[in-house]
Amino acid sequence: MSILRPKFQDRIIVNSQTTDDLLNGVIRAIKDSEEQARHIAPLFRRKDDITTCYLIFEFLKKNVPYKRESPNGQTVRTIARILHDKNGDCKHYAIFAASILRALKIPFKLRLISQDFYNSEPTHIYVVCNNDIILDPVLKQFNNEAAYKYKYDYKLK
Numbered sequence: 001m002s003i004l005r006p007k008f009q010d011r012i013i014v015n016s017q018t019t020d021d022l023l024n025g026v027i028r029a030i031k032d033s034e035e036q037a038r039h040i041a042p043l044f045r046r047k048d049d050i051t052t053c054y055l056i057f058e059f060l061k062k063n064v065p066y067k068r069e070s071p072n073g074q075t076v077r078t079i080a081r082i083l084h085d086k087n088g089d090c091k092h093y094a095i096f097a098a099s100i101l102r103a104l105k106i107p108f109k110l111r112l113i114s115q116d117f118y119n120s121e122p123t124h125i126y127v128v129c130n131n132d133i134i135l136d137p138v139l140k141q142f143n144n145e146a147a148y149k150y151k152y153d154y155k156l157k
Contacts, residue, residue, distance in 0.1 A: 006081035029076040029155035033099040041103035060137040120150040
């Protein structure tokens with residue numbers, strides 16, 4: 001039996017999720033991915049954190065194409081399920097990246113942002129490593145951050 005075999009359980013966060021629902025689902029998926037991450041994290045480890053983050057970014061860009069989920073079908077997935085499905089959105093990218101960084105004991109935080117001046121409710125999530133390395137595979141370039149009007153950072157315990 002492979003350690004990266006997914007359980008094939010779809011976890012719908014909720015039909016009309018709040019920021020807390022989204023964040024709690026992502027945190028749960030990161031914790032559920034802990035054992036899987038320990039097995040594959042060494043493949044990404046390099047001599048410095050920026051190169052490690054770049055490898056994670058490039059891996060996701062090349063192997064997990066972006067696929068937006070409908071507002072009524074927001075899911076979270078473990079690393080194994082993300083790799084099996086071969087697609088993901090910003091939540092899945094954040095789960096994968098955070099799980100790997102956590103296994104490598106590299107400091108990071110989850111950043112949730114809103115780009116809407118009139119609505120502070122976040123619509124995007126990504127990882128910030130060591131307070132300054134942006135790991136957002138939704139964007140085309142590594143270490144690039146989308147413009148935002150509101151941001152909320154969360155550091156996993």
